[in-house]
Amino acid sequence: xxxxxxxxxxxxxxxxxxxxxxxxxxxxxxxxxxxxxxxxxxxxxxxxxxxxxxxxxxxxxxxxxxxxxxxxxxxxxxxxxx
Amino acid sequence: xxxxxxxxxxxxxxxxxxxxxxxxxxxxxxxxxxxxxxxxxxxxxxxxxxxxxxxxxxxxxxxxxxxxxxxxxxxxxxxxxxxxxxxxxxxxxxxxxxxxxxxxxxxxxxxxxxxxxxxxxxxxxxxxxxxxxxxxxxxxxxxxxxxxxxxxxxxxxxxxxxxxxxxxxxxxxxxxxxxxxxxxxxxxxxxxxxxxxxxxxxxxxxxxxxxxxxxxxxxxxxxxxxxxxxxxxxxxxxxxxxxxxxxxxxxxxxxxxxxxxxxxxxxxxxxxxxxxxxxxxxxxxxxxxxxxxxxxxxxxxxxxxxxxxxxxxxxxxxxxxxxxxxxxxxxxxxxxxxxxxxxxxxxxxxxxxxxxxxxxxxxxxxxxxxxxxxxxxxxxxxxxxxxxxxxxxxxxxxxxxxxxxxxxxxxxxxxxxxxxxxxxxxxxxxxxxxxxxxxxxxxxxxxxxxxxxxxxxxxxxxxxxxxxxxxxxxxxxxxxxxxxxxxxxxxxxxxxxxxxxxxxxxxxxxxxxxxxxxxxxxxxxxxxxxxxxxxxxxxxxxxxxxxxxxxxxxxxxxxxxxxxxxxxxxxxxxxxxxxxxxxxxxxxxxxxxxxxxx
Numbered sequence: 001x002x003x004x005x006x007x008x009x010x011x012x013x014x015x016x017x018x019x020x021x022x023x024x025x026x027x028x029x030x031x032x033x034x035x036x037x038x039x040x041x042x043x044x045x046x047x048x049x050x051x052x053x054x055x056x057x058x059x060x061x062x063x064x065x066x067x068x069x070x071x072x073x074x075x076x077x078x079x080x081x082x
Numbered sequence: 083x084x085x086x087x088x089x090x091x092x093x094x095x096x097x098x099x100x101x102x103x104x105x106x107x108x109x110x111x112x113x114x115x116x117x118x119x120x121x122x123x124x125x126x127x128x129x130x131x132x133x134x135x136x137x138x139x140x141x142x143x144x145x146x147x148x149x150x151x152x153x154x155x156x157x158x159x160x161x162x163x164x165x166x167x168x169x170x171x172x173x174x175x176x177x178x179x180x181x182x183x184x185x186x187x188x189x190x191x192x193x194x195x196x197x198x199x200x201x202x203x204x205x206x207x208x209x210x211x212x213x214x215x216x217x218x219x220x221x222x223x224x225x226x227x228x229x230x231x232x233x234x235x236x237x238x239x240x241x242x243x244x245x246x247x248x249x250x251x252x253x254x255x256x257x258x259x260x261x262x263x264x265x266x267x268x269x270x271x272x273x274x275x276x277x278x279x280x281x282x283x284x285x286x287x288x289x290x291x292x293x294x295x296x297x298x299x300x301x302x303x304x305x306x307x308x309x310x311x312x313x314x315x316x317x318x319x320x321x322x323x324x325x326x327x328x329x330x331x332x333x334x335x336x337x338x339x340x341x342x343x344x345x346x347x348x349x350x351x352x353x354x355x356x357x358x359x360x361x362x363x364x365x366x367x368x369x370x371x372x373x374x375x376x377x378x379x380x381x382x383x384x385x386x387x388x389x390x391x392x393x394x395x396x397x398x399x400x401x402x403x404x405x406x407x408x409x410x411x412x413x414x415x416x417x418x419x420x421x422x423x424x425x426x427x428x429x430x431x432x433x434x435x436x437x438x439x440x441x442x443x444x445x446x447x448x449x450x451x452x453x454x455x456x457x458x459x460x461x462x463x464x465x466x467x468x469x470x471x472x473x474x475x476x477x478x479x480x481x482x483x484x485x486x487x488x489x490x491x492x493x494x495x496x497x498x499x500x501x502x503x504x505x506x507x508x509x510x511x512x513x514x515x516x517x518x519x520x521x522x523x524x525x526x527x528x529x530x531x532x533x534x535x536x537x538x539x540x541x542x543x544x545x546x547x548x549x550x551x552x553x554x555x556x557x558x559x560x561x562x563x564x565x566x567x568x569x570x571x572x573x574x575x576x577x578x579x580x581x582x583x584x585x586x587x588x589x590x591x592x593x594x595x596x597x598x599x600x601x602x603x604x605x606x607x608x609x610x611x612x613x614x615x616x617x618x619x620x621x622x623x624x625x626x627x628x629x630x631x632x633x634x635x636x637x638x639x640x641x642x643x644x645x646x647x648x649x650x651x652x653x654x655x656x657x658x659x660x661x662x663x664x665x666x667x668x669x670x671x672x673x674x675x676x677x678x679x680x
Contacts, residue, residue, distance in 0.1 A: 045313050047330075047541070047543060049333055049334065049642070051642055052333055052334050052335040052641055052642025052643070053642050054543045054546075056543050056546075057543075057546045057548075072333040074329070074330060074333070075313065075318070076313050076314070076318075076541055076542060
């Protein structure tokens, strides 16, 4: 899982949008790339929250960020409705 | 008959009569099995307004037409009765190895009625059925009971039993099988205790007849591939178990904390699936024919001794943890072990203690009543009250009645986080509207598995959790399909990777019935409506399809879902309309006729 791959729990990164933050995350942790991306696009089973809100219901990777925003990234562990 | 065994075993504990009945083929086709079929029988046979502890209440152990076959994760059965906690229908689900054994012994279900004068257990070995004295086991825990009975019967026997909580008629006592699996909710164990039935031992050496073996095998292999490649069923659940949800749900701000006062728990990491895996996990464990293996075998160091058991699941971790503000994972695990031993539902236990903690914080309950200070975060308090509740000792006797009766008794009914007197599980619906409708409309009271919209709303993020739009339809689809899965005898967790069109070929190949997608889902709808009719007849109506006032009136104070309440009214109106029910939540004549319930 991502957390094991990174060996990290918390990280502080600077960025204007979620896309920026992801770029910086991969720059310093390139081994995460295959966990998060598939052929240049975010894997469909990766869930990204900004302050607990899924970016799908915000502006996706273009979601802009403020200081002290919390970004949570995890792999989907439960599927959709049958 | 193919698929179904074709025989119902009926035992009357008042008269000692043991009879075998032929399963009606039409009934089987219309209600499938397990939950659906047992609910139908309960509806047909139980006189309305029967007290759940009256000998006339039926206690049905019902497997499905796929239970015990090679179908993936087809290891389940239901314990069906009228609930002493809610007064509504109870269908509590469990897996392991016992359910299949009932089928191998030659039965689709075991119906128990009446009451024995003395503690007894049933010993079923294929077609030989005996009622035996359980005097030597009465008062003992489920693990010891299991060992004692296997000594007296067959080492390969699979055992259903109650612990002390069932004997003491704790209203949320559960029924344990295979030592660590549980039909936990709604107090089905208390009904078993009220009949002086300590256990049921089953040994079956027969097989199940499959109509089209080749087609069945093909469907099984297809489903197996889907389950193994799905992220949840192939990776998440095997690796971390259900506890993986702690951090996920907390991140969304809907991990109910301190009796649903908050949606974020500061101690979440300490009780997370990741922490459990790192610190307590020995290995995973599965049920019969299950490649998922979500069960957790865990070991704690308790007062100098190594203790091993199974769990805790996400729900137990939440109820015994965040709900009460407790972040000590070893203590939570110990209490979970005790719940298995005593045969008690950890969800209702934790939620009831959380309610008591809030009553104490409000000054409504004092040390005079409780016998000890009872603050949020007090693990020792929870531990002591667990034993006291199972034994109905001191304040435990009050807790044994559940949170609704507790809060009512002390003049603060709104502090019980429940619907129909059954406590909500581990999701705050103010941040996930669909599950709020789910809690309100569940026919067994507060429950997440009746209609698990969380999958679509939160973790797959297929729909926005904060909107109420479209949630009625989403919920209805999940509820009806769940009825199907519960009634064929497959595990609900397969639905993270399988849909109705994956269950259909299994059922048709096994039974020789020619269900279509439509007719199978309609069977699910029929079952849901039948359960509704049962509840209506018991006096439950629209006013019971509600939620605790906190969820309707107090906005979540912080976190991602801050400022939200559940928009129940509009969702409920739409739900009734889509279900073909009137404004009072009663199926219309037209709907009943369409389903053959008219």
